[in-house]
Amino acid sequence: MIKMVLPYILYLAILVILAFPLGLYIGKVMNGEKTMLSPVFLPFEKAVYKIIKVKADEEMSWKKYLSCTFLFSAAGLVFLTALQMLQAYLPGNPQRLPNVPWDLSFNTAASFVTNTNWQAYTGEATLSYLTQSLGLTVQNFVSAATGIAVLFALIRAFNKVKSKVIGNFWVDMTRILIHLLIPLNFVIAICLVAGGVVQNFKPAETVSLVEPIAVSSEGNIIEDAVIDMDTETVTVNGEIIDNAEIVTEQIVPLGPAASQIAIKQTGTNGGGYFGVNSAHPLENPNNFTNIIEMTGLLLIPAALCFTFGRNIRNKKQGTAIFMAMFLMLVVSLGVIAVSEQSATPQLSQNGAVDISATMQPGGNMEGKETRFGITASSTWAAYTTAASNGSVNSMHDSYTPIGGMITMLQMQLGEVIFGGVGCGLYGMLAFAILTVFIAGLMVGRTPEFLGKKIEPYEMKWSVLVCLATPIGILVGSGIAAAVPAVLESLNNPGAHGFSELLYTYSSAGGNNGSAFAGFNANTPFLNISIGLVMLFVRFLPIAGILAVAGSLAAKKKVAVTAGTLSTTNAMFVFLLIVIVLLVGALSFFPALSLGPLAEFFSCTF
Amino acid sequence: MKSFRNDMPRAVLFFIVFSIVCGFIYTGAVTAVAQIAFPRQANGSIIEIGGKKYGCELLGQQYTDESHMWGRIMNIDVSTYTDKDGKAVMYAGPSNKTPAGEELESLIAERVEMMKAYNPDMENTPVPVELVTCSGSGLDPHISPAAAMYQVKRIAKANGMPEEEVISIIEKCTDEKFLGIFGSETVNVLEVNLMLDGIL
Numbered sequence: 009m010i011k012m013v014l015p016y017i018l019y020l021a022i023l024v025i026l027a028f029p030l031g032l033y034i035g036k037v038m039n040g041e042k043t044m045l046s047p048v049f050l051p052f053e054k055a056v057y058k059i060i061k062v063k064a065d066e067e068m069s070w071k072k073y074l075s076c077t078f079l080f081s082a083a084g085l086v087f088l089t090a091l092q093m094l095q096a097y098l099p100g101n102p103q104r105l106p107n108v109p110w111d112l113s114f115n116t117a118a119s120f121v122t123n124t125n126w127q128a129y130t131g132e133a134t135l136s137y138l139t140q141s142l143g144l145t146v147q148n149f150v151s152a153a154t155g156i157a158v159l160f161a162l163i164r165a166f167n168k169v170k171s172k173v174i175g176n177f178w179v180d181m182t183r184i185l186i187h188l189l190i191p192l193n194f195v196i197a198i199c200l201v202a203g204g205v206v207q208n209f210k211p212a213e214t215v216s217l218v219e220p221i222a223v224s225s226e227g228n229i230i231e232d233a234v235i236d237m238d239t240e241t242v243t244v245n246g247e248i249i250d251n252a253e254i255v256t257e258q259i260v261p262l263g264p265a266a267s268q269i270a271i272k273q274t275g276t277n278g279g280g281y282f283g284v285n286s287a288h289p290l291e292n293p294n295n296f297t298n299i300i301e302m303t304g305l306l307l308i309p310a311a312l313c314f315t316f317g318r319n320i321r322n323k324k325q326g327t328a329i330f331m332a333m334f335l336m337l338v339v340s341l342g343v344i345a346v347s348e349q350s351a352t353p354q355l356s357q358n359g360a361v362d363i364s365a366t367m368q369p370g371g372n373m374e375g376k377e378t379r380f381g382i383t384a385s386s387t388w389a390a391y392t393t394a395a396s397n398g399s400v401n402s403m404h405d406s407y408t409p410i411g412g413m414i415t416m417l418q419m420q421l422g423e424v425i426f427g428g429v430g431c432g433l434y435g436m437l438a439f440a441i442l443t444v445f446i447a448g449l450m451v452g453r454t455p456e457f458l459g460k461k462i463e464p465y466e467m468k469w470s471v472l473v474c475l476a477t478p479i480g481i482l483v484g485s486g487i488a489a490a491v492p493a494v495l496e497s498l499n500n501p502g503a504h505g506f507s508e509l510l511y512t513y514s515s516a517g518g519n520n521g522s523a524f525a526g527f528n529a530n531t532p533f534l535n536i537s538i539g540l541v542m543l544f545v546r547f548l549p550i551a552g553i554l555a556v557a558g559s560l561a562a563k564k565k566v567a568v569t570a571g572t573l574s575t576t577n578a579m580f581v582f583l584l585i586v587i588v589l590l591v592g593a594l595s596f597f598p599a600l601s602l603g604p605l606a607e608f609f610s611c612t613f
Numbered sequence: 614m615k616s617f618r619n620d621m622p623r624a625v626l627f628f629i630v631f632s633i634v635c636g637f638i639y640t641g642a643v644t645a646v647a648q649i650a651f652p653r654q655a656n657g658s659i660i661e662i663g664g665k666k667y668g669c670e671l672l673g674q675q676y677t678d679e680s681h682m683w684g685r686i687m688n689i690d691v692s693t694y695t696d697k698d699g700k701a702v703m704y705a706g707p708s709n710k711t712p713a714g715e716e717l718e719s720l721i722a723e724r725v726e727m728m729k730a731y732n733p734d735m736e737n738t739p740v741p742v743e744l745v746t747c748s749g750s751g752l753d754p755h756i757s758p759a760a761a762m763y764q765v766k767r768i769a770k771a772n773g774m775p776e777e778e779v780i781s782i783i784e785k786c787t788d789e790k791f792l793g794i795f796g797s798e799t800v801n802v803l804e805v806n807l808m809l810d811g812i813l
Binding site for chain 2: 014015018019027056059060061072075076079080082083084087101133142143146147148149150178181185190193194197198199202203204205206208209210211212213214215216217218219221223227229253255258259260262264266267268269271282283286287289290293294295296297298300313349352354355357359360361362363365366368370373374375376377378379380381383384398401403405406407408411414436499501502504524525526543571607608610611
């Protein structure tokens with residue numbers, strides 16, 4: 009028992025141990041304080057200011073901050089769409105891949121600009137090396153930085169008194185990229201290559217197969233074929249098959265993968281270099297790379313909780329928010345791990361299949377890699393849907409009904425269990441504002457949070473931030489379920505088919521990007537509608553958070569009295585969790601009972 | 614409107630600066646260090662002996678010959694990729710089937726029958742789950758020691774070698790858990806088969 013639980017505990021412990029110091033470092037960097045590394049990075053930071061003609065101490069109003077965020081994201085969206093649509097005419101395309109159609113280009117651009125990294129395409133078969141590195145890698149970096157920048161505008165607002173400004177977008181972006189994301193990911197990328205992740209600009213390799221494969225003229229695999237390589241003939245039961253093709257080689261896809269994989273993990277982006285993401289052995293070859301990628305996935309979102317506490321000079325508040333997130337993560341992880349290890353009756357076949365955990369991982373191994381087994385797969389699944397990362401190292405479509413439901417639920421809660429870099433925490437702070445308001449109503453006092461009065465203006469925006477995800481998911485999946493053509497995209501029949509659809513919009517609506525990958529999302533209707541959902545749930549909350557930040561910064565600080573509701577004790581942590589669950593669970597219970605719950609009850613009884 | 618006109622060029626300039634830094638300089642620097650320090654890993658961990666590329670250590674292949682060790686169930690794809698001369702090459706992907714559905718239930722039942730038919734000496738042993746399920750990538754190069762040991766008798770018979778020899782090959786190709794704790798113990802199927810064929 010202890011042996012089975014130990015890896016889970018260690019995975020979580022490694023995360024917390026690394027997140028704490030990193031959080032303090034980020035806090036220093038964002039305040040412009042000196043760190044051990046500033047002699048190295050400061051010259052680069054200053055050079056950027058010189059090029060874009062920005063003064064580091066010149067701050068912006070919330071409206072200007074917002075318009076810079078929008079303009080910058082719009083520039084990325086236009087450029088990335090164009091880059092894909094023109095890739096065949098550009099260099100860096102040794103596989104000679106064609107231009108990407110407009111609807112798929114828009115979907116992918118919206119996906120990467122919004123830090124979702126939903127992928128309706130297969131990387132190795134669709135995008136050139138130039139598109140991957142100059143397009144996607146860049147957006148992986150800057151969309152992550154945008155989320156963190158917006159968070160810091162809000163953090164600063166809590167500290168300011170009667171101020172009209174909340175910081176400078178360009179300065180925030182530059183500091184995050186130069187001091188944090190680029191150096192951190194450089195180190196991670198090198199570690200990944202050492203472990204076996206590919207990194208080059210060569211065209212794909214081919215290697216020989218130990219056993220050649222016979223393929224009929226229609227392109228189907230011929231079973232029980234006997235292949236004579238000398239005469240190049242294929243026979244089945246002694247009969248020669250005409251026009252059969254003998255496949256003797258396997259493709260080894262290559263390219264600049266490690267550099268992109270590092271940032272897709274740490275920036276909670278999640279878009280795999282290869283189609284099957286970090287389940288691919290060349291993207292995540294062993295448990296050394298897996299532990300780096302998996303910890304990297306939650307590292308910055310967890311660290312930012314501690315940064316928050318440090319920078320508002322209230323460490324307990326940071327810890328309280330961290331605890332609320334951590335507790336929800338642990339429960340989710342527990343449920344996923346247990347249901348995956350117990351598998352299903354369909355898998356165990358009345359004992360004919362060995363699903364025990366002796367000399368093998370056992371459990372539900374459909375869609376899971378041997379090297380990761382149940383522990384590393386379940387932990388990753390819990391991490392990636394808690395953070396709005398969306399990378400996978402196993403196929404969530406093949407999870408047990410309950411395991412799959414938890415991953416879905418974590419996204420539907422609004423990606424606030426750590427969530428995306430920056431956006432997870434600012435989403436959670438919107439929930440915290442909601443919580444103090446509700447708690448304030450209960451005790452009959454004007455609600456306040458961190459010394460700032462919470463009034464109708466903040467409430468309206470916070471509610472919009474909290475409801476953006478449910479609106480995006482339910483409206484999106486509701487419309488899609490009514491479109492007849494969408495049925496053809498489903499890979500499994502019945503309740504599981506509905507789950508595939510719901511998961512798709514949950515993933516888009518939570519800016520997560522993972523998938524029940526059997527679902528074929530590459531159709532014009534789905535590309536456009538999913539693209540719009542992603543943009544909506546990313547930018548409405550950003551506008552709301554910056555509006556709240558602007559309003560909070562302009563307020564004076566109210567003194568803490570004996571009557572002030574404490575927002576750092578266990579009671580507040582509990583209330584916060586309840587509010588998050590209430591909004592999420594109530595919005596989604598009907599939809600979940602049509603999908604995963606229906607499947608669970610029909611498979612067990 | 615005025616600030617809009619000032620911010621637009623700055624947004625574009627900032628985008629260009631970091632496109633160059635993250636897209637070219639960062640990617641280029643990682644590639645350079647990778648190619649100098651870890652050329653084998655950075656180029657796909659290919660097993661090359663005497664100029665012939667015998668496979669990629671990290672990518673699974675399909676085996677149906679009784680003398681070879683079998684790996685995970687594969688969803689073979691021969692229609693997506695071609696080599697330089699336009700000849701089809703093999704790739705594979707996951708099934709994405711729900712483990713709680715009838716479709717997979719009957720597929721697994723068929724696979725169990727097949728495993729039993731090919732491994733008659735193991736009639737009374739339950740089939741290790743990895744031998745009847747598709748992996749996450751579809752290209753899983755490994756199976757667990759349990760799944761490897763299940764096949765020892767068949768492999769030994771088909772190759773006319775003592776079981777101990779097969780077991781010692783399996784042990785040579787087995788990797789421990791990372792730091793003794795993380796992930797699972799794995800047997801690299803391609804390496805086992807290349808050793809059985811006397812190539813490695």
